[in-house]
Amino acid sequence: MPRPSVRENIVEAALVEFHRRGFNACSVEDITKAAGVPKGSFYNHFKSKEDLGAEVVDRYTTGSGWRAETPGLSPLKQLRARFTAMRDAQVGYEFTRGCLIGNMGAEVADHSAVIRSQVGESLEGWSASIADSIRDAQAIGEAPADLDPDVTSRFILNAWEGALLRGKVVKTTEPMDDFFAVVFGNILH
Amino acid sequence: MPRPSVRENIVEAALVEFHRRGFNACSVEDITKAAGVPKGSFYNHFKSKEDLGAEVVDRYTTGSGWRAETPGLSPLKQLRARFTAMRDAQVGYEFTRGCLIGNMGAEVADHSAVIRSQVGESLEGWSASIADSIRDAQAIGEAPADLDPDVTSRFILNAWEGALLRGKVVKTTEPMDDFFAVVFGNILH
Numbered sequence: 001m002p003r004p005s006v007r008e009n010i011v012e013a014a015l016v017e018f019h020r021r022g023f024n025a026c027s028v029e030d031i032t033k034a035a036g037v038p039k040g041s042f043y044n045h046f047k048s049k050e051d052l053g054a055e056v057v058d059r060y061t062t063g064s065g066w067r068a069e070t071p072g073l074s075p076l077k078q079l080r081a082r083f084t085a086m087r088d089a090q091v092g093y094e095f096t097r098g099c100l101i102g103n104m105g106a107e108v109a110d111h112s113a114v115i116r117s118q119v120g121e122s123l124e125g126w127s128a129s130i131a132d133s134i135r136d137a138q139a140i141g142e143a144p145a146d147l148d149p150d151v152t153s154r155f156i157l158n159a160w161e162g163a164l165l166r167g168k169v170v171k172t173t174e175p176m177d178d179f180f181a182v183v184f185g186n187i188l189h
Numbered sequence: 190m191p192r193p194s195v196r197e198n199i200v201e202a203a204l205v206e207f208h209r210r211g212f213n214a215c216s217v218e219d220i221t222k223a224a225g226v227p228k229g230s231f232y233n234h235f236k237s238k239e240d241l242g243a244e245v246v247d248r249y250t251t252g253s254g255w256r257a258e259t260p261g262l263s264p265l266k267q268l269r270a271r272f273t274a275m276r277d278a279q280v281g282y283e284f285t286r287g288c289l290i291g292n293m294g295a296e297v298a299d300h301s302a303v304i305r306s307q308v309g310e311s312l313e314g315w316s317a318s319i320a321d322s323i324r325d326a327q328a329i330g331e332a333p334a335d336l337d338p339d340v341t342s343r344f345i346l347n348a349w350e351g352a353l354l355r356g357k358v359v360k361t362t363e364p365m366d367d368f369f370a371v372v373f374g375n376i377l378h
Contacts, residue, residue, distance in 0.1 A: 120359055
């Protein structure tokens, strides 16, 4: 049996490296080196770099802290607080990296069914969470009753991914500021 | 003097290859092979693969057909027709490839100042064109007067880039359908 810590070290190192440098820019050797494990150990734990890529997207999704709740907030204020926490993470990285889910979608979705499937699942779960917030807000009259929660939530998440992408280019908060202004000042207002 | 046709062949092949496979997935040799030119000729024409990447983003931008005008359309209908033409191109590629500008932003913006700068310029020009349409629409009462055209146009473009990214993942028109529904049915309505 391979030691679990080797596998875990590989996943953690790959999460950082894929996020920082991109999927195709990292070789298996780059990852095992960053993980401090022998290169030869990789294929004891993963069938392929793609399988590792899918697992890393899943790990990033569950570890994002998106579903954290601040007690006492209304549904829209809670939704805004969650996007604000994601925004602060981008600022912390100085507008490098962006969203690993979006990056993997842009770079690898066309070329790996296993990664595309995991990226799709991550985005679907995230949209569904936004749709729940919109429904809760509609139920108490905090969001317009005529919005379709499913369409609107998918649109909002895609707009967020586009804003992070633009943020990597302009290296300021402007794209995220634009997102907050239109989403919370216009669409959900 | 190098023959201009070799240079042109390289740019055209790189545009297809970077769009289809991604920047880091293509070597200089892949590109010269696709262009049907000797590998050694590359550095007679380009200082680096990055310089070629920036030129390809510029070429893609000017060749997109975005600014085509259909006579007789109102400003918002013209804007919608332009996005519809971009949508049809995505359908034609069966939801592979996405937007080369967005792909290069996601994959390379953190790692190449020359590509980031060109991606930024392309997105800025595109946003400015959308802002012009919004201003024209506001002038004739076709769009809400209280929208900030600059904020709204940047947001809309980022939302479009995010929709194309999601389209590469789900391989249906849903993300673009969501975009049209919210942008033209809600934000600009």
